[in-house]
Amino acid sequence: MGTIRLHSDDNxxxxxRSLAAGEEVLIDGHLTKMPALLGIGHKxxxxxxRAGDPIVKYGIVIGTATTDIARGGHxxxxxxxxxxxxxxxxxx
Amino acid sequence: MENEQISGYLRSDGRMGIRNxxxxxxxxxxxxxxxxxxxxxxxxxxxxxxxxxxCYPNQHADKVMNALCCHSNVGAVLLLSLGCESxxxxxxxxxxxxxxxxxxxxxxxxxxxxxxSVKKGSEWVSTALETLSRxxxxxxxxxxxxxxxxxxxxxxxxxxxxxxxVGLASDKLVSTGATVLFEETGEMIGLENDMAARAVTKxxxxxxxxxxxxxxxxxxxxxxxxxxxxxxxxxxxxxxEKSVGAYSKSGHSPxxxxxxxxxxxxxxxxxxxxxxxxxxxxxxxxxINDSAEIAELMACGCHIxxxxxxxxxxxxxxxxxxxxxxxxxxxxxRLPEDMDVNAGKLLAGxxxxxxxxxxxxxxxxxxxGGSPTCSEALGHRxxxxxxxxxxxxxxxxxxL
Numbered sequence: 001m002g003t004i005r006l007h008s009d010d011n012x013x014x015x016x017r018s019l020a021a022g023e024e025v026l027i028d029g030h031l032t033k034m035p036a037l038l039g040i041g042h043k044x045x046x047x048x049x050r051a052g053d054p055i056v057k058y059g060i061v062i063g064t065a066t067t068d069i070a071r072g073g074h075x076x077x078x079x080x081x082x083x084x085x086x087x088x089x090x091x092x
Numbered sequence: 093m094e095n096e097q098i099s100g101y102l103r104s105d106g107r108m109g110i111r112n113x114x115x116x117x118x119x120x121x122x123x124x125x126x127x128x129x130x131x132x133x134x135x136x137x138x139x140x141x142x143x144x145x146x147c148y149p150n151q152h153a154d155k156v157m158n159a160l161c162c163h164s165n166v167g168a169v170l171l172l173s174l175g176c177e178s179x180x181x182x183x184x185x186x187x188x189x190x191x192x193x194x195x196x197x198x199x200x201x202x203x204x205x206x207x208x209s210v211k212k213g214s215e216w217v218s219t220a221l222e223t224l225s226r227x228x229x230x231x232x233x234x235x236x237x238x239x240x241x242x243x244x245x246x247x248x249x250x251x252x253x254x255x256x257x258v259g260l261a262s263d264k265l266v267s268t269g270a271t272v273l274f275e276e277t278g279e280m281i282g283l284e285n286d287m288a289a290r291a292v293t294k295x296x297x298x299x300x301x302x303x304x305x306x307x308x309x310x311x312x313x314x315x316x317x318x319x320x321x322x323x324x325x326x327x328x329x330x331x332x333e334k335s336v337g338a339y340s341k342s343g344h345s346p347x348x349x350x351x352x353x354x355x356x357x358x359x360x361x362x363x364x365x366x367x368x369x370x371x372x373x374x375x376x377x378x379x380i381n382d383s384a385e386i387a388e389l390m391a392c393g394c395h396i397x398x399x400x401x402x403x404x405x406x407x408x409x410x411x412x413x414x415x416x417x418x419x420x421x422x423x424x425x426r427l428p429e430d431m432d433v434n435a436g437k438l439l440a441g442x443x444x445x446x447x448x449x450x451x452x453x454x455x456x457x458x459x460x461g462g463s464p465t466c467s468e469a470l471g472h473r474x475x476x477x478x479x480x481x482x483x484x485x486x487x488x489x490x491x492l
Contacts, residue, residue: 006252014248015327016439018422040422040439041248041327041402055329058251060282062333075329082330084281084308085317089324 003027005046007059012043012075014057025072032072043075055080098460100232101167104192108232109164110395110460111138112224113411114217116170117161118143119184120177126198126206127172130213135471139217140410142387142475149178152369152480155354159391161188161195165411167227168194168220170213175201194220229462235269235360237460240389240397240412241341242275244382247326247402247420251337253448254400254419254435259343260449261398261456262362266345271357273392274342275365275385277307278318278378282332283339287364290347295488299350300364302486307368307378314377322403326420341400350489352482353388358490365392375479383407383476386414396459398452406430408472413465415455432466 100108284304288297317331348361421436
């Protein structure tokens with residue numbers, strides 16, 4: 001355990017605790033190695049997602065994938081975007 | 093829960109307050125320092141400072157100040173004027189006076205300046221506290237409560253634990269006849285159809301839909317959604333994702349109406365507070381921070397604010413006690429003194445949603461009975477009021 005899928009239509013799961021880099025988590029029956037340290041609340045792809053696919057969480061579309069994302073990949077601002085207002089981030 | 097006995101202070105309009113506060117209200121930034129100086133002599137006592145900084149008149153600020161000075165948690169008001177500002181202090185004085193509350197105005201330019209104003213103001217506040225301390229607490233029903241809900245410092249746990257738990261608590265409160273307000277249409281972007289379908293009439297549904305579209309347009313012009321970089325650090329990627337989480341605070345009750353800042357809902361039920369200004373953007377962002385949203389919820393009569401946070405906001409408020417419901421168990425461990433309820437227990441499987449919603453109701457009952465919340469005990473009394481402009485409420489907004 002370590003993730004939760006909030007709705008049966010969702011193509012992402014949510015970390016319910018911080019997951020260490022390299023830690024193995026079961027996603028849709030597949031053991032998947034965490035790409036990096038992922039904080040509580042961050043999203044992982046539940047299945048392979050193609051660029052342009054909607055990202056679905058809570059059964060609701062929360063944005064669009066901007067690149068292909070493999071199952072278990074971190075889904076966040078680097079590979080998805082809002083369908084309404086661009087997300088503002090502090091510059092590194 | 094209907095039989096739960098709480099108590100409060102009876103006001104002349106028949107409403108009950110859960111606190112008996114002496115409010116010091118400055119009417120322009122130039123009188124703010126003197127207001128703070130007076131309040132600093134009453135640490136640990138119910139003396140709170142609010143005010144409006146602007147020197148130019150504004151109908152919205154006027155309406156909110158009038159509503160807050162006659163808030164049911166307020167028993168007496170000291171108005172603090174510099175003397176040359178454009179705020180209509182005579183009208184405000186009359187409104188407070190005719191509500192039966194103690195009221196007094198100090199005009200610094202006529203009172204002999206800073207030191208003399210602080211002295212005179214402190215004397216008046218001492219007398220007002222003495223008078224209010226003799227007012228008895230009378231029995232009050234849960235259904236007489238107006239509860240505001242807000243989220244701040246959100247992360248991706250907010251929408252999984254604290255917000256749904258508040259939504260469930262909200263449903264229970266509404267079913268007893270209490271009033272619950274939810275807000276921030278800028279955080280309902282993407283949910284406009286779902287919300288419209290929950291309205292008690294089709295016409296109200298259209299008003300709700302239009303309010304969210306207005307917010308989306310407003311924020312697009314401003315170039316920013318209601319989304320801070322910390323939200324992204326906490327795992328939220330888009331405004332839609334933040335919205336779905338925030339929206340779950342509203343539970344599943346039918347939506348009985350929509351109000352704007354300063355309107356008190358006419359009867360029990362769930363209401364949306366539309367706080368995005370009407371017309372072309374004129375004064376900047378709708379709400380520059382969470383405290384500005386709390387001020388407007390209070391202007392709609394909220395006795396208590398339920399504040400959910402994932403990242404860990406520590407703010408409280410003048411006038412209305414803030415109950416902090418922490419969504420993230422890691423944050424709860426880091427900031428235990430600031431958090432009233434640990435909704436993050438849900439992620440560890442230590443409690444269910446039902447149990448947490450009942451814990452929230454217990455905290456409401458305790459708080460209404462006089463127990464201080466964490467932010468009250470720490471002395472938090474944030475307050476922010478800024479310029480806005482609104483048109484009148486649409487004809488279908490209050491169908492009941």
